[in-house]
Amino acid sequence: MNDVIIALDHASREEALAFLQNFSEPLYVKIGMELFYAEGPDLVREIKAMGHKIFLDLKFHDIPNTVAGAVKSCLSLDVDMLNVHATGGRRMMEAAAKMLQDLPQKPILLAVTILTSISEETLREELMVEEPLEEAVLRLATLTQSSGLAGVVCSPLEVPKVKSRLGKAFLTVTPGIRPLSEDAGDQARVVTPAMARELGSDYIVVGRPITQAKDPVAAYQSIKKDFLGEV
Numbered sequence: 001m002n003d004v005i006i007a008l009d010h011a012s013r014e015e016a017l018a019f020l021q022n023f024s025e026p027l028y029v030k031i032g033m034e035l036f037y038a039e040g041p042d043l044v045r046e047i048k049a050m051g052h053k054i055f056l057d058l059k060f061h062d063i064p065n066t067v068a069g070a071v072k073s074c075l076s077l078d079v080d081m082l083n084v085h086a087t088g089g090r091r092m093m094e095a096a097a098k099m100l101q102d103l104p105q106k107p108i109l110l111a112v113t114i115l116t117s118i119s120e121e122t123l124r125e126e127l128m129v130e131e132p133l134e135e136a137v138l139r140l141a142t143l144t145q146s147s148g149l150a151g152v153v154c155s156p157l158e159v160p161k162v163k164s165r166l167g168k169a170f171l172t173v174t175p176g177i178r179p180l181s182e183d184a185g186d187q188a189r190v191v192t193p194a195m196a197r198e199l200g201s202d203y204i205v206v207g208r209p210i211t212q213a214k215d216p217v218a219a220y221q222s223i224k225k226d227f228l229g230e231v
């Protein structure tokens with residue numbers, strides 16, 4: 001299943017709902033730290049009740065017991081996807097995955113590998129990681145899979161290696177998407193929607209190229225067409 005996930009990086013409930021009103025169809029949306037910390041879990045329930053699928057992007061990174069509790073707290077929201085940071089390590093990811101094990105219908109649990117705003121240079125000079133960025137992503141993705149999670153967040157650029165090492169079924173959810181005409185902004189590893197399809201991404205995550213477009217519906221449809229090859 002491939003899809004375009006729209007990042008609702010809005011400051012308030014009013015802004016997010018005004019944005020959603022442009023669309024007549026059910027969407028796959030991402031609620032991240034900005035909107036969640038402003039509005040809390042009620043808005044997640046409200047958007048879910050409107051029929052949209054939800055990726056709750058809170059990127060948990062803490063000791064295993066705390067992350068397990070955070071995942072448990074989120075389960076009542078009935079989200080479709082949620083995430084942790086792979087750099088929290090095996091015990092943390094296993095504790096998160098354990099919270100889902102007895103559920104009849106599990107949300108997709110992902111781990112963020114290396115943020116798409118990080119470049120090879122930043123990784124080496126600021127984070128003191130000496131291995132090439134692609135190797136670091138691959139190492140964290142391997143750890144994520146063996147910890148029992150369903151997939152990773154990475155750049156589409158790393159997808160071919162992740163898939164060839166960890167198998168097609170291991171999901172790749174990829175932000176850092178920019179249509180050709182758009183500025184990369186704070187992203188360091190960017191790829192067009194069509195390239196993401198060619199590289200094998202399962203889902204692309206797109207924020208500003210849609211939310212800040214003059215015509216968000218047209219921007220969404222064009223990105224969806226480039227990624228899925230249909231409207």
Ligand SMILES: O=C(O)c1cc(=O)[nH]c(=O)n1[C@@H]1O[C@H](COP(=O)(O)O)[C@@H](O)[C@H]1O
Nearest residue numbers: 007057114115116153175176205206207208
């Ligand atoms: O976990 C994420 O969703 C995420 C991981 C990552 O490595 N890079 C990344 O950009 N994201 C999120 O994806 C979205 C990208 O937004 P735009 O750059 O506006 O398209 C933002 O909401 C980020 O928080």
